[in-house]
Amino acid sequence: MITQEEILERVMKLIVPFAPPGTPINPDTDLAQDLGMESIKVMDMLMELEDEFDISIHLNILMDVRTPAQLAHAIVDLMEHADGTV
Amino acid sequence: MGLFDKFTKLAAERASLCDSQIHPFGIRIDEMYSPTEGLIQGKRVILAGTNNYLGLTFDPASIKAAQRSLELEGTGTTGSRMANGSYAGHGALEEELVDFLGRRSVIVFSTGYVANLAVIGTLAGSREVVLLDADCHASIYDACKLGGAEVIRFRHNDAADLERRMVRLGERAREAIILVEGIYSMLGDQAPLREIVEVKRRLGGYLLVDEAHSFGVLGANGRGLAEELDVDSEVDILLGTFSKSLGAVGGFAACHDAQMDLLRYASRPYIFTASPSPSAIASVRSALLAIRNRPQLRSQLWSNARRLYQGLQASGYQLGPQVSPVIAVMLKSPHEGLALWRALMERGVYVNLVLPPATPGAITLVRCSVSAAHSFGQIDHIIGAFASLRDPTGPVEADA
Numbered sequence: 001m002i003t004q005e006e007i008l009e010r011v012m013k014l015i016v017p018f019a020p021p022g023t024p025i026n027p028d029t030d031l032a033q034d035l036g037m038e039s040i041k042v043m044d045m046l047m048e049l050e051d052e053f054d055i056s057i058h059l060n061i062l063m064d065v066r067t068p069a070q071l072a073h074a075i076v077d078l079m080e081h082a083d084g085t086v
Numbered sequence: 087m088g089l090f091d092k093f094t095k096l097a098a099e100r101a102s103l104c105d106s107q108i109h110p111f112g113i114r115i116d117e118m119y120s121p122t123e124g125l126i127q128g129k130r131v132i133l134a135g136t137n138n139y140l141g142l143t144f145d146p147a148s149i150k151a152a153q154r155s156l157e158l159e160g161t162g163t164t165g166s167r168m169a170n171g172s173y174a175g176h177g178a179l180e181e182e183l184v185d186f187l188g189r190r191s192v193i194v195f196s197t198g199y200v201a202n203l204a205v206i207g208t209l210a211g212s213r214e215v216v217l218l219d220a221d222c223h224a225s226i227y228d229a230c231k232l233g234g235a236e237v238i239r240f241r242h243n244d245a246a247d248l249e250r251r252m253v254r255l256g257e258r259a260r261e262a263i264i265l266v267e268g269i270y271s272m273l274g275d276q277a278p279l280r281e282i283v284e285v286k287r288r289l290g291g292y293l294l295v296d297e298a299h300s301f302g303v304l305g306a307n308g309r310g311l312a313e314e315l316d317v318d319s320e321v322d323i324l325l326g327t328f329s330k331s332l333g334a335v336g337g338f339a340a341c342h343d344a345q346m347d348l349l350r351y352a353s354r355p356y357i358f359t360a361s362p363s364p365s366a367i368a369s370v371r372s373a374l375l376a377i378r379n380r381p382q383l384r385s386q387l388w389s390n391a392r393r394l395y396q397g398l399q400a401s402g403y404q405l406g407p408q409v410s411p412v413i414a415v416m417l418k419s420p421h422e423g424l425a426l427w428r429a430l431m432e433r434g435v436y437v438n439l440v441l442p443p444a445t446p447g448a449i450t451l452v453r454c455s456v457s458a459a460h461s462f463g464q465i466d467h468i469i470g471a472f473a474s475l476r477d478p479t480g481p482v483e484a485d486a
Contacts, residue, residue: 039443043220047240
């Protein structure tokens with residue numbers, strides 16, 4: 001069973017290519033404010049996350065998610081709804 | 087905090103691109119001489135950034151029809167079709183589009199943007215799932231936001247990626263709304279509609295195709311990509327605009343199911359917007375006849391598109407993936423794009439500069455749109471201007 005910490009770790013790793021090179025990323029980094037990620041980049045990142053975790057993540061989630069920690073939490077919720085394994 | 091403080095970053099970005107020289111984001115065309123020539127900042131230029139694909143903005147019959155409508159019906163409808171009623175021309179155009187497209191229901195809207203808001207924003211409500219090509223136009227994204235649907239993007243022009251995402255949806259895929267475009271406005275490439283239709287056959291869903299850039303441009307009769315690829319019966323709704331190949335302003339939706347007419351009573355962007363002016367409708371009706379009766383316009387358009395695409399390719403520019411009336415020259419940076427755009431203006435060629443984040447993959451585009459009204463001489467002038475600016479040793483640099 002995959003833990004929330006493992007999900008967070010994978011989320012943060014996946015964000016790296018979308019962030020400016022060398023920018024530190026921690027669980028509470030604000031994707032827009034701290035990393036300057038424009039909406040198109042965030043949407044592209046969501047597609048990658050969908051494939052990484054084999055789940056559907058709709059764009060509306062972005063209204064409530066600003067940081068890797070929040071993203072990981074949302075993914076845990078989605079995975080629970082998907083097959084109840086988390 | 088000031089009302090406009092949140093635009094500080096935008097203002098800085100704009101300032102970095104818009105110095106005292108001519109800049110692409112405030113262009114004013116002072117005089118129009120033809121579909122392909124105008125006056126900008128005192129200079130007569132070839133217009134290759136207008137989406138005037140068939141050159142019908144100066145079609146004599148369309149102008150005459152619009153003039154007659156102005157005299158008989160006045161300058162505007164001054165209200166919405168729901169509140170104030172439709173004019174005869176609105177209904178006549180809808181019937182003519184029903185006949186032209188071979189569909190049971192057509193609704194005419196005030197713009198193409200409004201057509202997307204009205205149809206997608208109403209059909210794709212908060213209980214629906216939308217699967218949209220990642221490169222879909224902003225109006226489609228805005229429409230999804232308006233309706234509150236759950237939006238899932240799939241990779242551009244990748245039917246296998248669409249299928250993968252639909253499989254994840256399980257049973258919900260059967261009722262999902264799939265959104266693609268006939269020709270994409272940024273790179274000029276066409277949707278792989280046959281492959282997408284195959285996915286729909288296997289997994290279900292409803293397919294909506296925005297033919298804004300392909301109506302009048304593709305297909306044996308100019309109906310668009312769905313006709314070109316012989317999959318029209320599988321496309322639930324076609325969306326389109328009157329502001330490109332038809333040379334005016336307005337939009338439409340066309341459906342095989344007559345029940346689409348119910349949107350007239352459910353769609354806020356239809357109900358609460360002023361209807362298209364009667365003269366615009368009159369010119370569109372005339373332009374539609376031109377599309378029907380003058381297939382040579384499409385032949386000329388494609389002949390011009392091939393000539394420009396091949397000319398730019400031979401000059402060493404990196405272009406969009408296929409020959410198209412939308413020809414995108416891909417550049418490395420906004421400043422490189424701006425330098426090329428300005429140099430082209432100096433050489434009498436007006437095109438569009440499109441910058442990230444409006445572009446796919448964060449690339450900078452200098453985008454040309456071809457018209458059937460361009461002469462080969464004008465196309466060759468455009469090619470010559472681009473070729474003269476091509477530095478074979480590297481990217482284009484800003485003029486000193």
